[in-house]
Amino acid sequence: MNYRKGTNIETSKQSRIVFLDYLRVISITMVLMVHAIEIFYLAVDRVSIKPDDEFWVNFMSSSLRACVPLFVMASGYLLVPIKEKPSVFYKKRFSRILFPFILWSILYAVVPFLFGADNFDIMQSKLIILLHNFNLESGHLWFIYMLIGIYLFLPIISPWLQITSKHFIEFYLVLWFFSSFHHYLKIVFPNGVFGEVFWNEFHSLWYFSGHLGFVVLAFFFLENLFI
Incomplete structure (x- = not known):
């Protein structure tokens, strides 16, 4: 596949990108496997992990948790740089995700009440929680909040990606990669690292962390590998 450097593939005359279709199939399969194995390792309280299964839980979860980042990279590959x-x-983006997201979030809060699993007060509490976060029953919709944040930021970061150099993007990706180890550093230094204290949770590399890095990584691949 040959695409002009800097072209937004979504607006390209090419209607299909075959390897992205395969990537989606792999990612969807990984998502299904992540949710399918949960019942085998959750303890009776459905929160803690069975002690005897810790190794396999960590092995399976770690192997499959790349599913969401792969979806994010596919989106970044198709959307960046933004030409509109x-x-x-x-x-265009929010009209596709907000209505289904709101509808399903409400259904997850209301349906248990309709079938007698929750009383009215619990249902009301769940609906109120939806004003600022998801409920336990709709916890698998967490990624929509992440996607909303990425969509909001894409028009901001896209102009920078178009004018910056390859080495500067590499500089960003190195810092982003290092920031991904932040939680492991917190195990060694529980009181905080890089400026963290109880009144400031934003450490030095906080602004380089998160799923946005996968968008930048996808753009880097597009510009330097698929040209």
């Missing part, structure tokens, strides 16, 4: 106005981009 931010208002057009926001309207």
Whole structure:
């Protein structure tokens, strides 16, 4: 596949990118496997992990948790750089995800009440929680919040990606990669690292962390590997 450097593939005349289809199939399979194995390792309280299964839980989860980052990279590969106005981009993206997201979030809060599993007060409490977060029953929709954040930031970071150099993107990716080990550093230094204290959770590399890095990584691959 030959694409002009800097072209937004979503607007390209090429209607299909075969390897991304395969990537989606692999990612979907990994998501299904992640959720399918949960019942085999959750303890009776459905929160803690069975002590005897810790090794296999860690092995399976660690092997499959790349599913969401792969989806994010596929989105970044297709969307960046953005060639349309931010208002057009926001309207197009959010019109696709917000209505189904709101609908299913409400259903997960209301349906247990309709079938007698929850009383009215519990249902009301779940609906109120939806104003600021998801409920336990809809916990698998956490990624929508992440996706909303990425969509909001894409028109901001896209102009930088278009004008910056390869080495500067590599510099960003190195810092982003290092920031991914932050939680492991917290095990060694539980009181905080890189400026963290109880009144400030934003450490030095906080601004380089998160799923946005997978978007930048996908753009880096697009510009330097698939040209």
